[in-house]
Amino acid sequence: MTSDLASETLPAHGSRAKTHGAWLALGIFVLLLALAPMAVPPFYVTLLNYIGLYGLVALGLLLLTGVGGLTSFGQAAFVGIGAYTTAALSTGVVAVPATFAWAQHSPWIALAAGLLLTLAVALVLGALTLRLSGHYLPLGTIAWGMALYYLFGTFEQLGGQTGMAGIPPISVFGIKLESANQMYYLIWAFVLVAALTTQNLLDSRQGRAIRALKGGRVMAEAMGVDTARSRLVIFVVAALQACASGWLYAHLQRFVNPSPFSLQYGIEYLFMAVVGGAGQVWGALLGATVITVLKQWLQDILPALLGRAGNFEVIVFGALLILLLQRSRSGLWGLVARFLPKANRARTLPVAADSLPRREMPPRGELMLEAKAVTRRFGGLVANDAMDLSLHAGEILALIGPNGAGKSTMFNQLSGVDKPTSGQVLLRGEPVAGRGSRAIAQLGLSRSFQHVRLMPEMSVLENVAIGAHQRGRRGVLAAAWRLDRQEEARLLAEAARQVERVGLGAHMFDEAGSLALGQQRTLEIARALASDPCLLLLDEPAAGLRLREKDALGELLRRLRDEGMGILLVEHDMDFVMGLVDRVVVMDFGQKIAEGRPEEVQQNPAVLEAYLGGVDE
Amino acid sequence: MNAQIAVLLGQDGISNGAIYALLALSIVLVFTVTRVLLIPQGEFVSYGALTMAAIQAGQPSAIVWLLALLCAGSAAVDVAQVLMRSERAPALRWAFAGKLLYPLVMIGLVYTLPLATLPMALQIALTLALLMPLGPLLYRLVFQPIADAPALVLLIVAIALHVSMVGVGLLVFGPGGASTTPLVDAMVEVGGVRIKGQTLCVIAVALVLIGALYLLSNRTLYGKALRAAAMNRMGARLMGISPVFAGKATFFLAALVGAMSGVLIAPMTAIYYDSGFIISLKGFIGSIIGGLVSYPIAALGAVAVGLIEAFSAFWASTYKEIIVFTLIIPVLLWLSLTSRRVEEDEA
Numbered sequence: 035m036t037s038d039l040a041s042e043t044l045p046a047h048g049s050r051a052k053t054h055g056a057w058l059a060l061g062i063f064v065l066l067l068a069l070a071p072m073a074v075p076p077f078y079v080t081l082l083n084y085i086g087l088y089g090l091v092a093l094g095l096l097l098l099t100g101v102g103g104l105t106s107f108g109q110a111a112f113v114g115i116g117a118y119t120t121a122a123l124s125t126g127v128v129a130v131p132a133t134f135a136w137a138q139h140s141p142w143i144a145l146a147a148g149l150l151l152t153l154a155v156a157l158v159l160g161a162l163t164l165r166l167s168g169h170y171l172p173l174g175t176i177a178w179g180m181a182l183y184y185l186f187g188t189f190e191q192l193g194g195q196t197g198m199a200g201i202p203p204i205s206v207f208g209i210k211l212e213s214a215n216q217m218y219y220l221i222w223a224f225v226l227v228a229a230l231t232t233q234n235l236l237d238s239r240q241g242r243a244i245r246a247l248k249g250g251r252v253m254a255e256a257m258g259v260d261t262a263r264s265r266l267v268i269f270v271v272a273a274l275q276a277c278a279s280g281w282l283y284a285h286l287q288r289f290v291n292p293s294p295f296s297l298q299y300g301i302e303y304l305f306m307a308v309v310g311g312a313g314q315v316w317g318a319l320l321g322a323t324v325i326t327v328l329k330q331w332l333q334d335i336l337p338a339l340l341g342r343a344g345n346f347e348v349i350v351f352g353a354l355l356i357l358l359l360q361r362s363r364s365g366l367w368g369l370v371a372r373f374l375p376k377a378n379r380a381r382t383l384p385v386a387a388d389s390l391p392r393r394e395m396p397p398r399g400e401l402m403l404e405a406k407a408v409t410r411r412f413g414g415l416v417a418n419d420a421m422d423l424s425l426h427a428g429e430i431l432a433l434i435g436p437n438g439a440g441k442s443t444m445f446n447q448l449s450g451v452d453k454p455t456s457g458q459v460l461l462r463g464e465p466v467a468g469r470g471s472r473a474i475a476q477l478g479l480s481r482s483f484q485h486v487r488l489m490p491e492m493s494v495l496e497n498v499a500i501g502a503h504q505r506g507r508r509g510v511l512a513a514a515w516r517l518d519r520q521e522e523a524r525l526l527a528e529a530a531r532q533v534e535r536v537g538l539g540a541h542m543f544d545e546a547g548s549l550a551l552g553q554q555r556t557l558e559i560a561r562a563l564a565s566d567p568c569l570l571l572l573d574e575p576a577a578g579l580r581l582r583e584k585d586a587l588g589e590l591l592r593r594l595r596d597e598g599m600g601i602l603l604v605e606h607d608m609d610f611v612m613g614l615v616d617r618v619v620v621m622d623f624g625q626k627i628a629e630g631r632p633e634e635v636q637q638n639p640a641v642l643e644a645y646l647g648g649v650d651e
Numbered sequence: 652m653n654a655q656i657a658v659l660l661g662q663d664g665i666s667n668g669a670i671y672a673l674l675a676l677s678i679v680l681v682f683t684v685t686r687v688l689l690i691p692q693g694e695f696v697s698y699g700a701l702t703m704a705a706i707q708a709g710q711p712s713a714i715v716w717l718l719a720l721l722c723a724g725s726a727a728v729d730v731a732q733v734l735m736r737s738e739r740a741p742a743l744r745w746a747f748a749g750k751l752l753y754p755l756v757m758i759g760l761v762y763t764l765p766l767a768t769l770p771m772a773l774q775i776a777l778t779l780a781l782l783m784p785l786g787p788l789l790y791r792l793v794f795q796p797i798a799d800a801p802a803l804v805l806l807i808v809a810i811a812l813h814v815s816m817v818g819v820g821l822l823v824f825g826p827g828g829a830s831t832t833p834l835v836d837a838m839v840e841v842g843g844v845r846i847k848g849q850t851l852c853v854i855a856v857a858l859v860l861i862g863a864l865y866l867l868s869n870r871t872l873y874g875k876a877l878r879a880a881a882m883n884r885m886g887a888r889l890m891g892i893s894p895v896f897a898g899k900a901t902f903f904l905a906a907l908v909g910a911m912s913g914v915l916i917a918p919m920t921a922i923y924y925d926s927g928f929i930i931s932l933k934g935f936i937g938s939i940i941g942g943l944v945s946y947p948i949a950a951l952g953a954v955a956v957g958l959i960e961a962f963s964a965f966w967a968s969t970y971k972e973i974i975v976f977t978l979i980i981p982v983l984l985w986l987s988l989t990s991r992r993v994e995e996d997e998a
Binding site: 099103104105107161162163165166169170172173174176177178180181184185188301304305308340342344345346347348349351352353355356359360363 | 688793796797800801802803804806807808810811812813814815816817818819821822825826929932935936939969970972973976977979980983984986987
């Protein structure tokens with residue numbers, strides 16, 4: 035099939051108008067922002083400044099929490115690093131070595147220093163916690179936030195609890211930004227740049243890898259995504275945005291003290307991201323606005339209502355957030371989005387994109403995958419007992435056996451999800467046991483899952499494009515600044531080709547979660563094919579398919595075999611298996627009990643006994 | 652530092668450590684059974700300390716109104732549920748009556764008893780009676796409706812609850828700090844070393860509670876049900892163990908442990924409405940040392956936190972909190988290096 039197929043079959047109508055609509059909305063938003071300081075009283079300009087500062091932090095958290103499914107309570111501490119670095123350097127309180135004297139007193143150089151410091155801290159914290167399960171990052175960031183807050187308060191040089199004054203204003207092209215109105219433009223320029231780059235990032239190869247994190251690391255790794263790196267990237271990006279916000283804050287206030295960088299503010303930032311919610315860039319700004327305005331209002335009325343002073347607004351914040359999460363997990367933006375036209379991400383496809391380079395298929399009959407005496411024990415249970423298995427190019431092999439025979443365990447050993455207790459797995463002659471599924475994916479093995487692992491809110495096309503992840507090279511910065519468009523077009527064209535190939539072309543832009551289960555399984559095959567494999571491991575691909583879909587699947591697998599691919603099926607559907615495969619391996623109680631052509635195996639007494647029970651004589 | 656100071660610091664460290672250990676156990680228990688990281692654990696501590704202080708000062712603590720409010724809220728949710736689907740009404744009837752009667756009894760007690768002159772054991776009992784029901788009530792209102800949510804959502808809700816409870820603490824107890832009279836005022840001399848009776852008392856109570864938790868979870872059917880729910884939620888549900896019961900029971904224990912810790916710690920240091928968080932964070936560090944799963948390691952880790960805190964207060968008092976909180980970094984490093992490379996997905 036050729037790449038121009040895409041141009042004929044895609045429902046491209048209306049998409050251009052929608053894109054224009056989005057640009058128009060953005061244009062109006064920017065225009066309103068630009069005019070606001072001239073039209074509203076100073077109090078509101080100050081409020082908008084704070085919304086911008088908080089929004090910048092919330093945007094990073096949105097990427098981390100709303101999209102990546104991780105969370106941090108330490109963002110306020112990163113804000114603090116930005117603010118205190120510039121306070122120390124631009125006031126000259128902390129002396130720098132003579133060679134760097136030129137850097138003293140310059141806010142812009144202080145910004146660079148703050149970002150570097152933040153980068154270093156975020157890398158260390160991330161490296162410590164991100165390999166662990168999801169709970170260690172928040173706990174680690176709580177501890178880090180507390181420690182840094184106390185540190186700000188104890189350094190006499192940094193003014194201790196009283197803080198530091200006399201921070202100079204920022205100069206842009208020789209203009210000193212001394213008033214709140216002047217800072218307003220700088221703050222919102224930062225926010226808009228951050229929002230647009232975040233949106234660009236999400237709509238890219240790296241963005242798909244980040245969005246796939248929520249679907250569990252097993253799937254993403256099997257598609258060649260370095261999940262530890264993706265997690266680290268969003269943590270670092272969120273920290274850097276927080277740091278920039280702190281820098282702006284210090285030069286807006288011209289004064290810093292430790293209290294705005296306490297854990298309490300770290301929690302408030304998280305609330306903003308969650309209240310906005312829904313993994314949408316604009317949700318973060320909505321959340322920042324709602325929380326900032328609500329806080330202002332509650333701080334006015336609650337003490338009067340309760341007859342005493344205190345931060346009682348936190349009671350309402352907490353209760354509101356609990357109610358919101360009980361009712362709408364996608365936050366306020368989720369509620370707003372119901373009334374907006376559907377997001378139109380990647381509605382059009384690049385028509386004339388070059389196709390991606392393909393792996394050279396091994397010659398037919400080459401030994402591709404070999405398991406030698408693979409044994410896997412779970413405590414006393416031997417799930418795989420000295421299993422031997424071989425798979426050649428241009429061959430379909432079925433691994434069958436009664437429930438509990440150890441097929442899925444074997445599948446996990448071969449695909450690198452699990453590590454054999456003893457024995458070897460050779461993939462095209464290379465030992466791969468214990469090397470992890472990402473390394474195995476790079477060698478040309480791709481797979482589907484017994485329990486479908488898709489990103490239900492992403493489109494069919496985007497899900498399949500995750501499979502093509504390892505065929506792209508462009509990184510996070512390229513994605514943020516749209517330097518990746520050529521490669522992105524080729525990846526999407528490839529994904530579209532695979533969607534068409536498995537017969538899901540009519541659902542190209544539908545949410546994957548809206549497909550029937552059988553179609554979701556087929557989608558997983560398309561995703562596996564998008565990685566350009568020479569070996570395909572399919573875990574019960576025919577389960578849940580209707581007869582005609584099964585026939586189409588069989589046809590597809592035959593075609594792949596003829597192209598030289600090696601295919602291993604774990605399957606229960608005997609009709610499907612027997613008419614399709616070249617060889618069958620039968621397992622029972624962790625051992626191989628038979629191997630051969632389908633018709634041989636069907637006559638094998640050991641197999642009959644395993645499936646039907648022994649015959650009394 | 653001489654031996655005398657070392658003994659003094661050691662006592663402080665061990666008695667604080669014993670309390671952190673109690674909290675760490677409770678955090679691990681709640682986490683394994685419900686997947687909730689109970690950030691509000693510390694609020695039960697400050698509520699316990701401040702309620703005890705109010706009782707000793709002879710004031711009817713306003714916390715009883717919070718209890719009444721939560722009971723009423725919970726009863727209202729029950730009614731709404733029964734109206735929506737009329738099943739299980741008989742089972743709820745008793746719970747419903749209890750939720751209305753219990754706060755009335757408590758209000759009666761708090762406003763009629765001569766609180767200040769009660770024997771200390773009764774004061775403690777009253778404190779616990781006021782605070783323990785908050786655990787299951789909060790579980791009912793806050794976590795039960797989202798018991799199946801992703802762990803991240805549960806964590807954020809736990810944080811939201813913590814923030815709210817701190818605010819309520821300020822409203823109910825005011826901004827002032829409070830200390831209570833020691834449980835035991837005597838000094839004991841062991842082998843020429845003078846040991847504070849309060850220290851022994853804290854250690855004894857902590858050991859008794861830990862022992863009771865151990866017996867409960869290993870020797871009773873209910874305890875075994877909780878452990879089963881912790882190991883495999885779906886399996887436990889299929890065996891007829893109600894996840895709602897398991898959740899409420901663990902929150903009840905968490906409230907008991909928290910309030911009792913507050914009663915124990917209040918004679919040693921002044922407690923404010925927001926002190927609980929820092930105290931429970933140290934319990935969290937203990938439970939992280941235990942990898943959020945192991946009870947004995949978590950308890951030992953928490954005692955170590957107490958000791959390190961006491962000695963760093965002597966050597967570098969300004970950096971005390973910084974030292975305690977950065978302690979987590981080598982622990983995380985160790986956990987990170989020993990963990991498997993790609994974990995299975997969270998439930």
